[in-house]
Amino acid sequence: MTDIVAERDAWLAMHPERAMSIGGRRWGMIEVGGEDESDDAAPDAPQGETAVPAESAAGGAGPAADEPVADAAGAEADPTPLALLLPGSLGRADILWRVMSRLEGQARMISVTYPATHDMTVWADDLARLLDRAGAEQAGVYGTSIGGYLAQLFAARHPDRVSRLVIANTVASVAFLADVPPYAGDPMRTPMSQLREGFGRGLMDWAVRHPDQADAVALVLSEIRGRIPARNLRARLMALRHAPPAPAIPLPASRISLIESSDDPVIDAARREGLRAHLRPGVVYRFAEGGHHAFIMRPGLYAAAMAEGLGLTPPGAGPWGTGALRVR
Numbered sequence: 001m002t003d004i005v006a007e008r009d010a011w012l013a014m015h016p017e018r019a020m021s022i023g024g025r026r027w028g029m030i031e032v033g034g035e036d037e038s039d040d041a042a043p044d045a046p047q048g049e050t051a052v053p054a055e056s057a058a059g060g061a062g063p064a065a066d067e068p069v070a071d072a073a074g075a076e077a078d079p080t081p082l083a084l085l086l087p088g089s090l091g092r093a094d095i096l097w098r099v100m101s102r103l104e105g106q107a108r109m110i111s112v113t114y115p116a117t118h119d120m121t122v123w124a125d126d127l128a129r130l131l132d133r134a135g136a137e138q139a140g141v142y143g144t145s146i147g148g149y150l151a152q153l154f155a156a157r158h159p160d161r162v163s164r165l166v167i168a169n170t171v172a173s174v175a176f177l178a179d180v181p182p183y184a185g186d187p188m189r190t191p192m193s194q195l196r197e198g199f200g201r202g203l204m205d206w207a208v209r210h211p212d213q214a215d216a217v218a219l220v221l222s223e224i225r226g227r228i229p230a231r232n233l234r235a236r237l238m239a240l241r242h243a244p245p246a247p248a249i250p251l252p253a254s255r256i257s258l259i260e261s262s263d264d265p266v267i268d269a270a271r272r273e274g275l276r277a278h279l280r281p282g283v284v285y286r287f288a289e290g291g292h293h294a295f296i297m298r299p300g301l302y303a304a305a306m307a308e309g310l311g312l313t314p315p316g317a318g319p320w321g322t323g324a325l326r327v328r
Contacts, residue, residue: 004215004296005222011097017113020133022126028113030093032104033080034134081163083310084127084139085111086147088169088292089236090199090220092228098299099306106312110134114146116231118238124154131161140310144168144259144295145266146240152279156247165251166309168259169292171271172246172278187237192230195237199224206265206291216296246278253282257309259302261287261294283309285320286327301328 017028083103087095093111100109110130114123127150131139140163143151148170155162177183182195200221207217224233249256258281260272267275276284285305287294295302304318316322 004219008094008097008219011101012094015094015097015100017093020130022115022129023122025115025117025122025126027115027126027130028093029130030100030111031109032100032111033108034110080108081106081310081312082131082134082136082139083107083109083306083312084131084141085109086127086141086143086150087111087113088145088147089233089240090145090223090228092223095219095223096295099295099303102299102303103307103312106307107140107310110139114232114236114239116229116235118235118242120150120153120239120243121157123150123239124157127154128158128161137161138163140164140166140312142166142168142306142310143170145170145292146236149174149240149243149246152246152249153244155249155251159250162251162255164255164257164309164311165249166257166259166306167275167279167281169261169264169267169294170275171267172275174240174243175245176271177241183237183241187234187241192234195233196224202265210263210291213291213293213297216291216293219296220293249279253280256281257283257285257305259285259287259294259305259309261290261292263287263289264292266292282324283315284325285309286325288327298328 015030015032017030020027020029085093085096085100087093092113096111100111103109112127112130115126117123131137138161141151141154143149143166145168148167151165151167152170152172155165182190182198187195203217203221203224207214256279258276258279260267260275264272287298287301290297290302301319304313305320307313308315308318308320320326320328
């Protein structure tokens, strides 16, 4: 089996995550293809709960030690297309490394790690401020799982900042989570060992039923077993549990794409259909196999779908062919 964690770590050594403060909330960011990328960027410590500072009296995570709380002025506009990448709840900014490595050179990419707060509307507004700092009027926005839900909120609140929208493996409503552990009840009070055990049990069951995806499961297990600090993992559960309904997105169908997997163990067929009805995307890229993490399991095809959806390559020129529904 491929040592997928070692592969990720080798890429991360070349593209380290750095911490930034937006509105007093500590975000992580990996930038590829931008002027700010450098070998000596200070990565956000990935292990242990000390990676996230104590919350301030206002309720936000404290700022990174090497960056002021006040927002920096926006940089000069960069003509290179910008892709803003929003990962799922069980990953950090680097979990998208396989597709980022394949898209490198086609776009400037910023992938984020979420702060230890749980108001997704605040997160969405923080992303607009992130684009200001990046000197970008607009970005192609991609989000998967919790990132896909956040991308919908961002596009609805800041449609003028979105050139293209690619939504993957998520839902149109999180209301059902009120009855689904570990989101049910109060994730902030549930012992962390129980939360991690619950995620791990589901992932291991998936690996048994789909041994070809065991390396992706191993990677995600390493995230929930400590690489994502407890405060951040709890905050993500709370963010989904208390997120507002996904609003209508005032973008034409030609600028919205959807990526889904027929064998997604997290998003069932009914919710996949509900998301299609809500978004009414111009194109649906459907993986016959790939589970919830097709960006790890089938990165070449995934990157090709993202490139088309984000407007980096001409539609129909890649391996997906043409049509409103494309299945591979």
